[in-house]
Amino acid sequence: MTLVFDGYPQKYEIEALCRTFFPYRKMQFVYEYHGSVEDDMVLYLRLKPVASGLRFLVVVVDPTTQRAAHITRLERELPRKEIDRQFCLLLFPLLQEVTGIRPKWGILTGIRPVKLIHQYRKEGKTDPEIIALMQRDFLVLPEKATLAMATADHEIKVIESSHSDSFSLYVSIPFCPGRCSYCSFVSQSVEHMAKKIPDYLALLCRELDEIGRLAAGLRLRLETVYIGGGTPTTLSAEQLGRLLGQIERSFDLSHLREYTVEAGRPDTITAEKLRAIYDAGVGRISINPQTFADSVLQVIGRRHSAQDVFDAFALARSVGFSCINMDLIAGLPTDTLESFSHTLDAALELSPENITVHTLTLKRSSTLYQNDRNQFAGGEGDTADMLSLSQQRLIESGYRPYYMYRQKNTLESLENVGYAKAGYEGLYNVFIMDETHSIFAAGAAATTKLVAPNGKIERIFNFKYPDEYQRRFDEILSRKGEIEAFYEAHLPYSVRLQDR
Ligand code: SF4
Structure with a gap:
C-alpha cells in the first residue's frame, strides 16, 4: 500500500x-x-x-x-x-x-497508554473525565481505558517507592535450548553455543565487576536485579552459582528489593539449578508456559509439554520460591478462544504471584513470520477476545494489572499486561517501562539506559551476538566511561561525584 x-x-x-x-x-x-x-x-x-x-x-x-x-x-x-x-x-x-477491524485502543498508538493517564491526573482530571477524554479524543473503548486506569493506579505506587539515587541491574544470558517460532531474539541455540558459554561467562563476570565498581563510585543503590535473556537456566547449576556469586561480590546488595532470574523454559529447569538460584538469594523466578495447550506448544517449536510446566512449578515451590511469574501469549497460531481459556484455567490453578499476558507480535526475522505469515493476513482471529477474557478472569481472581506496554506491528496494537497479586508487583518491569531510574546492563545484546532526574535519557548498547561481545569486549569496557560522564553532566544530582 x-x-x-x-x-x-x-x-x-x-x-x-x-x-x-x-x-x-x-x-x-x-x-x-x-x-x-x-x-x-x-x-x-x-x-x-x-x-x-x-x-x-x-x-x-x-x-x-x-x-x-x-x-x-x-x-x-x-x-x-x-x-x-x-x-x-x-x-x-x-x-x-x-x-472490518475496530481497534480497541482507537488512535492511541504509543507504547505506553498508561502515560496518558498519569499526564491527565497531573492536570487534575478526575477518573470519569479521563475515560471520557480517552474515548472522545483518541477513540479508546471504555474497556481499555478502564484497564489503563487500573494499571496506572498500581504502577504509580511502585514508581513512587523507588529511591531517587537508585538503579537496577540487567544481566543478559543470550542462550536458549532451541528457538521458538515467533522469536526474533538474538539468543543462540545452546547446542551450537555450549562450548562458548564458559568464555562468555568469564567476560560477563569482568563486565559485572566493572559496573559494580562504577555504581559504588557513584554511590547508587541497587534496587533490583534481573537476569534474563534468552533463558538463563540454560546455564548449568555450577555456572549459575558462579554468575550469582560474582553479582554478590561486585555489588552492595543490602538495599536490594527484588532479585529475579528468568527460568523461562521448563525444559531447562532442574532441582539443582533452582537450589543454586534460591541459595544465592534470588526471590523471584519466571516459569513461562506461553500456553498450556500441548498442540500449540508443538506448533511454536517449544520442546516441552504442559505437564513439564506443572512439574517445574511444583519443584520451584518445593525449593522455596514464593514469587513466581508466568508468561502467557494470546494469539499463538492454532490457539483458539477455548484453548486459551483452558490455559487461563491452568495458570490460575497453579496460582503464581504474577501472570503476564502478552499479545503475539510477528517479528520479521522469526520463522513464524518467514514461513507462515499469510495465515495472519486476515487478522489474528480471537486475539482481542483472548485479552478481554484474561483481563476479566485475572481481575476476578484477585490479580491486579500493574504494568502495560504495546509493541509495534501487533494487530490492532493490542497490549501486554503484567498482573500481580497484591504486594507481588514485579518492580523491575515497572522501572524499565517507566524509565524511573538507570538500568545498568551487562552481557551480549544488553542496553544500559541512563536516566537523569531532569528526564534526560541516554543509552549504551552492548554488541548483539555473543561472538561479537567476546571479540570486542575491550570496546564494551571502554564505553563504561560514558556512565560517569553522564552522571557528571547531569548534576545537580543527589549523588554528586565530588562528594565521593
Ligand atoms: S525462550 Fe524466549 S528468547 Fe528463547 S527462543 Fe523462546 S521466545 Fe526466544
Missing part, C-alpha cells in the same frame, strides 16, 4: 495507525504527489491552509471503492501532534470500514 502526504511531510503517527490495521503489509510513502499513484491500496492525506483555517482531507482508494473524509479546523496553525491526531481521527473510521 502507498501513503501519499500532500502538504504535510510527517508520516510517523499516521504510519503507526495504519500498522494497527495492517501490521504486516509493505508500505511505501510518497511526499511529492503528481496526480496519480498505482498500488492495491492508496491513502491520500492532504493538509491545506484555506481562508477559514486548515483543511484536512483523507482519501482511501482500494481496487473496488474509494472512501473520503474531510474537515476544516478554524485554527490557522496547529501543533504537529494535533495535526497528526486530526488526520488519525479522519482515517480511523475509513480503515475500520475497509478492514
Whole structure:
C-alpha cells in the first residue's frame, strides 16, 4: 500500500495507525504527489491552509471503492501532534470500514497508554473525565481505558517507592535450548553455543565487576536485579552459582528489593539449578508456559509439554520460591478462544504471584513470520477476545494489572499486561517501562539506559551476538566511561561525584 502526504511531510503517527490495521503489509510513502499513484491500496492525506483555517482531507482508494473524509479546523496553525491526531481521527473510521477491524485502543498508538493517564491526573482530571477524554479524543473503548486506569493506579505506587539515587541491574544470558517460532531474539541455540558459554561467562563476570565498581563510585543503590535473556537456566547449576556469586561480590546488595532470574523454559529447569538460584538469594523466578495447550506448544517449536510446566512449578515451590511469574501469549497460531481459556484455567490453578499476558507480535526475522505469515493476513482471529477474557478472569481472581506496554506491528496494537497479586508487583518491569531510574546492563545484546532526574535519557548498547561481545569486549569496557560522564553532566544530582 502507498501513503501519499500532500502538504504535510510527517508520516510517523499516521504510519503507526495504519500498522494497527495492517501490521504486516509493505508500505511505501510518497511526499511529492503528481496526480496519480498505482498500488492495491492508496491513502491520500492532504493538509491545506484555506481562508477559514486548515483543511484536512483523507482519501482511501482500494481496487473496488474509494472512501473520503474531510474537515476544516478554524485554527490557522496547529501543533504537529494535533495535526497528526486530526488526520488519525479522519482515517480511523475509513480503515475500520475497509478492514472490518475496530481497534480497541482507537488512535492511541504509543507504547505506553498508561502515560496518558498519569499526564491527565497531573492536570487534575478526575477518573470519569479521563475515560471520557480517552474515548472522545483518541477513540479508546471504555474497556481499555478502564484497564489503563487500573494499571496506572498500581504502577504509580511502585514508581513512587523507588529511591531517587537508585538503579537496577540487567544481566543478559543470550542462550536458549532451541528457538521458538515467533522469536526474533538474538539468543543462540545452546547446542551450537555450549562450548562458548564458559568464555562468555568469564567476560560477563569482568563486565559485572566493572559496573559494580562504577555504581559504588557513584554511590547508587541497587534496587533490583534481573537476569534474563534468552533463558538463563540454560546455564548449568555450577555456572549459575558462579554468575550469582560474582553479582554478590561486585555489588552492595543490602538495599536490594527484588532479585529475579528468568527460568523461562521448563525444559531447562532442574532441582539443582533452582537450589543454586534460591541459595544465592534470588526471590523471584519466571516459569513461562506461553500456553498450556500441548498442540500449540508443538506448533511454536517449544520442546516441552504442559505437564513439564506443572512439574517445574511444583519443584520451584518445593525449593522455596514464593514469587513466581508466568508468561502467557494470546494469539499463538492454532490457539483458539477455548484453548486459551483452558490455559487461563491452568495458570490460575497453579496460582503464581504474577501472570503476564502478552499479545503475539510477528517479528520479521522469526520463522513464524518467514514461513507462515499469510495465515495472519486476515487478522489474528480471537486475539482481542483472548485479552478481554484474561483481563476479566485475572481481575476476578484477585490479580491486579500493574504494568502495560504495546509493541509495534501487533494487530490492532493490542497490549501486554503484567498482573500481580497484591504486594507481588514485579518492580523491575515497572522501572524499565517507566524509565524511573538507570538500568545498568551487562552481557551480549544488553542496553544500559541512563536516566537523569531532569528526564534526560541516554543509552549504551552492548554488541548483539555473543561472538561479537567476546571479540570486542575491550570496546564494551571502554564505553563504561560514558556512565560517569553522564552522571557528571547531569548534576545537580543527589549523588554528586565530588562528594565521593
Ligand atoms: S525462550 Fe524466549 S528468547 Fe528463547 S527462543 Fe523462546 S521466545 Fe526466544
